[in-house]
Amino acid sequence: MIRFDQVTKTYSGATRPALNNVSLEVLKGEFVFLVGASGSGKSSFLRLILKEERPSKGRIHVLGHDLTSLANRKVPYFRRSLGVVFQDFRLLPAKTVFDNVAFTLQVIGKSKGFIQEAVPDVLKMVGLAGKSGRFPHELSGGEQQRVAIARAIVNKPAILLADEPTGNLDPATSAGIMTLLSTINANGTTVLMATHDSGIVDTMKRRVIELVSGQIVRDERQGGYQTQAIPVQDFGAAMERERLAASGAPAPDALRTSVPPVTAATPAAPTAPAVPTAASAPAVSPFAPRTAPVEPREPVTASVRAVTQPAASATSSAPPVPPPLVEPEAD
Ligand SMILES: Nc1ncnc2c1ncn2[C@@H]1O[C@H](COP(=O)(O)OP(=O)(O)OP(=O)(O)O)[C@@H](O)[C@H]1O
Incomplete structure (x- = not known):
């Protein structure tokens, strides 16, 4: 349904790629979370699927179309098979x-x-x-x-792309939105959702693809939010670094986040939805410290190369998000 073959995207003037040699496949009917620090490449990934950006290297296939060779005049028609939801409605x-x-x-x-x-x-x-x-x-x-x-x-649409759709909503309202997205997915639409909301990802237990500096470092069936860039145990340290940075003090080495080696895994078969309800929605923000120990993750069959990554810089700001996609049909 969606296939990336060794896709690299480097924006003009950028010193490093927004996406770096990404290969993956998303199957019909899957619900996939894209997670990763700000600037790790999530929105770029979605924009490439929409053909709003072109890859610098590699090939992308969506719904049987090779996007590299899809003529511009056919793009509006292609996009009719895609729905898009943004954080700011x-x-x-x-x-x-x-x-x-x-x-x-x-x-x-x-x-x-x-x-x-x-x-x-x-x-x-x-x-x-x-x-x-x-x-x-x-x-x-x-x-x-x-x-x-x-x-x-x-x-x-066959595919629904959602770029932080709950980013402006409180936890109970977010849970309602996730219930709706789960229903849409259960009705056959493949859903890809970029999010920083750890509570949602941990509750839904769907496929999780994690990006660090434009590379896939984790592709996990029924995964959780825990990111390699900011390990859960280190949220407190990350907040302390922010505090020190804001006060102008240098961050002590002891506070730097280390990144464990990573085993990437793979496209998982669609699973039954585990939908959070408004009542059960966890009130967790991406930066909330968590005290529970981190369970070892169960790897799934590998089809994505294992990648070991340096820590991501979490400082990039989000680029402007593209305009709505509906365009009049060409004659
Ligand atoms: N149009 C653009 N021109 C130049 N650089 C860009 C552009 N869009 C994104 N970037 C850069 O590409 C990298 C990845 O950005 P992207 O928006 O894909 O990350 P993200 O994971 O979606 O971040 P966030 O969680 O903050 O939305 C960043 O370094 C960003 O500055």
């Missing part, structure tokens, strides 16, 4: 909930009759049946994200 502020979702279908030329049926259906699915006449500013953050998800799935 990206709704059209002057359009109602109904019209935000309908707009996606209008620009690809769907009939009025189709739109009148499809939009209420999808709004019902995301739990917003009674709010179709509201404007985005009249909705909570969680409701706005539901509209964004409705918009992303109304055309029944």
Whole structure:
């Protein structure tokens, strides 16, 4: 469904690649978390799948298309099979909930009759049946994200890409969004989600791909969030480093994070969803110290090369995220 063969992406003017020799396969029906420190390459990975960026080296296949040779005029049509959700919702502020979702279908030329049926259906699915006449500013953050998800799935995409979809939401609201994404996945859509939310990843127990400095250092079935870049045990130390950095003091060597060797593993078969509920949602932020000991992870069959990585710099800032993907069909 999605295959990366030795993909490297180096942005112009950059001194190091955002993605470095990445090979992996995502199968139909999988739910995959992309984790890693800020700047590790998660958004770049998603943008390459959307063909918003081109790889500097390597090949990418998505839904049977070789993206390297896919003509630009065919890209809008290709993207109809992909839904995208962003952290900041990206709704059209002057359009109602109904019209935000309908707009996606209008620009690809769907009939009025189709739109009148499809939009209420999808709004019902995301739990917003009674709010179709509201404007985005009249909705909570969680409701706005539901509209964004409705918009992303109304055309029944084969793949849903979500770039930190819960990044602006509280834990209970995030749990509701994850329940929704799990339902969408259970209905057959392959989901790839970049996240920093350790609570969600630990609760859902899905495939986890971890990036450090643009390389895959972990590909684990039913994985947890624990990152190589910032090992869980060292969250306290990481916070102490932040405190010292903010106060201008040099970080003592004792506080530097060490990175254990890593065994990368592989594409896992789809598994039954373990969906957090609003009631059970753990109130954990990526930077919350955790006290529980780290369980050894069970490796799965390797098809991704094992990589040993230096610690990632966690200082890069996120680039601007690409605009919504819906484009009118070329004649
Ligand atoms: N358009 C761009 N031009 C130049 N460099 C870029 C661009 N987009 C990303 N980068 C760089 O590529 C690297 C990976 O960035 P990317 O946004 O993919 O990381 P990320 O893991 O998604 O980070 P975050 O968790 O903060 O969103 C970073 O060093 C970033 O500065």
